[in-house]
Amino acid sequence: MLVHISVKNFAVVKQLQVDLVEGMTAITGETGAGKSIAIDALSLCLGDRADAASVRKGAEKAEIVAHFDVSHLKLAKSWLEENELEQEDNKDECFIRRLISQEGRSKAFINGVAVSLNQLKALGQYLVSIHGQNAHHQLLKTDNQRRLVDIFAEHSSLIDAVASACKALKEKQSQLSELQEAQQQRNDRKQLLSYQVAELDEFSIAENEFSELEIEHKRLSNSQTLLEQAQMSFYLLYEGDEFNALSAIRSCIDNLADMQEHDPLLGPIVEVLNEASIQVEEASQELRQYCEQLEIDPMRLQQVEQRYASSMDFARKHNVKPEALYDKHMELAAEYATLIQQENSLGELEEECLRLASDYKKHAEALHLSRQKSATLLAKKIEAHIRDMNMPHAKVEIEVNSILDAKPSAHGTDQVSIKVATNPGQAADSLDKVVSGGELSRIGLAIQVITASGNHIPTMIFDEVDTGISGPTASIVGRLLRKLGERSQVMCVTHLPQVAAHGHNQIFVTKLTDGDSTETRMLQLTENERVNEIARLLAGDKLTDTAIANARDLLKL
Incomplete structure (x- = not known):
């Protein structure tokens, strides 16, 4: 999990130190205060490209340091060990450091050792998953829908078998094609x-x-x-x-x-x-x-x-x-x-390709059956969750169709399509034809909660993914994120009091200016400070007794 992040001279941040804990942390603040600054900084630590605009005006360089506890992260520890980047004195900790110069040049370090951006990305996939404001739109892509079914099914061994069979088949087919192309010559x-x-x-x-x-x-x-x-x-x-x-x-x-x-x-x-x-x-x-x-x-x-x-x-x-x-x-x-031998090999290769094609088909069929079974169960769970989020008439279907004439691929021959009906009597159709932006957000959040255990990622960050949601639905979304926070470390940038109130912790982002420069700060809120911040989100800058009472009610104080 992410333990601490230190940001220096990055964008409008002069100096920022944030300690983070388990559970769900809500990040709130005024519009334009820089609530996403820490997320942007963390993205750089995970391999995003940087430019000179990342450096605070007047500073020589920007520096971001992220401290992770990897004691329970087997995949991350294995990667660090394989790449000889683990700390000798404490293998349960990992420090990622990123420097950006005024000219836009960048340096990256893992536990003090210089690394490439590709290495940062390779390690980052085991540490943090960031969901931006438009992340739910990725649900509209059929490839991502197939991936979600696979994550929920947790049948990585079947996927590996298909990928291995596909690789072997394509290698033999390539050899056969070369021989066949040169046949006349x-x-x-x-x-x-x-x-x-x-x-x-x-x-x-x-x-x-x-x-x-x-x-x-x-x-x-x-x-x-x-x-x-x-x-x-x-x-x-x-x-x-x-x-x-x-x-x-x-x-x-x-x-x-x-x-x-x-x-x-x-x-x-x-x-x-x-x-x-x-x-x-x-x-x-x-x-x-x-x-x-x-x-x-x-x-x-x-x-x-x-x-x-x-x-x-x-x-x-x-x-x-x-x-x-x-x-x-x-x-x-x-x-x-x-x-003469090549002619014999041609016949042998043709037979081998037929055998490997049969082997691939067998593994692809096994994966298809597993996907169908998991898709049915996943559809029921998504339907149950989004009905709780003010979509009482929603029906969800996940179709898994095997494309008979599809070329062999590492992910099999299936086309997965999530279909939804939001109103009674309406036929289920693809997401892009049926759901609104708010409905898509709710479906996306429901899927994130359901598939969280299969992601094996300890830290999940949501950057205003509750856009388009309000009222009672927002409260349900908050409960879902809190439930997700019970299994993973969750950070959620939000402007909704109903969502923020469900956080185990809350950070307030504020912007200070002296007329010449601007600085962003992030403050860990106490219990009383949380009441005032939730009340501000409810009523605006002028706090009223009613708003404070409502805030206490949301926080169950």
């Missing part, structure tokens, strides 16, 4: 790839095959020359009758070996020649084997040339180097397989 690509992959599959080039073809092609196309040169080299190294290299080396070894005893320096040379002799002999043997194995095969050469040429043609066709043809084949085959 995918089919064209698949047809091309089918031909290309089949052609490359038939050609079936192996990895590194082109490099091996190049080597084999060179060997086969030069096989005759290779054989002739290899045979000639073998003859010169080993088989020549008149001269060969191996015989020459061995002769040198024999001659120099005999001379080693005359000069030891010849020893290393003889060793080198011995090694050369061994290597020449090994090379000669390998040349012999090479000549024996070397084939001159025109048919094989023709085959290699054909495959080599085909490889070059395929490479040009796919705009790659011949060496990369194998990789290109694998790439196209993988793409083709992916397209």
Whole structure:
């Protein structure tokens, strides 16, 4: 609940300190005195946008501090904990501070930590609900009528199930739509790839095959020359009758070996020649084997040339180097397989969307039934309350219609409509066609009282929501607000004595001026001061004994 609010240099307020308590607090004062100042200031603490006009003339900045007791507010405490904004020394308290400069710049703090306006709004929804003078007009919107039925029904688990099912369905539908939109393009690509992959599959080039073809092609196309040169080299190294290299080396070894005893320096040379002799002999043997194995095969050469040429043609066709043809084949085959898989996925997604649509429908139907049941009970309660508020012939119906062809949404497929008949024999119709402004206010207040327990908001502020109401009806409205104040902290700005008298507490707003500047003050009234203020509301500025007696009667003193 709101414990204290401090306002400094805001609008016409120079300095204002207001302590607030549980129950219903009536806020009264003369017209133009600034009864809504504290509410406007509190709205800034809850994330409303500020401008330079908010700063009191002549001041550098405006400052508003709101102090809340969150000891019994689980949602608010959880939010503070999740955002690491709770006070370490006292987690049951929360301080919100807002600063506005002369230039209109603003800073916000929660428990001393700088925060954004979005964070203020996120926390504010768990702390305070403000109902302005035109708040009841929100009842005319069907979305708000549906929300009120949901609040009264307290079936958040059903709403969550519908929202979750809707999210899952829309995600799958989005994936399906993307695949379906690209279907023709995918089919064209698949047809091309089918031909290309089949052609490359038939050609079936192996990895590194082109490099091996190049080597084999060179060997086969030069096989005759290779054989002739290899045979000639073998003859010169080993088989020549008149001269060969191996015989020459061995002769040198024999001659120099005999001379080693005359000069030891010849020893290393003889060793080198011995090694050369061994290597020449090994090379000669390998040349012999090479000549024996070397084939001159025109048919094989023709085959290699054909495959080599085909490889070059395929490479040009796919705009790659011949060496990369194998990789290109694998790439196209993988793409083709992916397209086939996407086709399969399309069918699977269609089946999944049907399953999720059925799941969504099941949850939406359960929510629909719950809404229908709750709507009937809520209509009876609203009817009973507004009949007490000088609408004795009122009849209330709440229709919950499921729209069969409605697109899936997080709140289901229902259209909720509150219909009212205010006179006997009159058919019930939508609020905007039947009720007056005062009647709408009474219906709105009745709904606020009935749904208060489902709102889970500890502090409710009503800013002249009793506009258009007077006489006995005002007294009934006052009783309703007092009843609401027994469950929540209620603050009500009012000009009606019948409403103010039902408050557990009363604050008087006054405006002081010295001719150059104006200042608004808020005073907590004592019991006797309340009598005088209620009497003023009844009779005007001139208090009479009759007005005071009436005020005491209203206050049950």
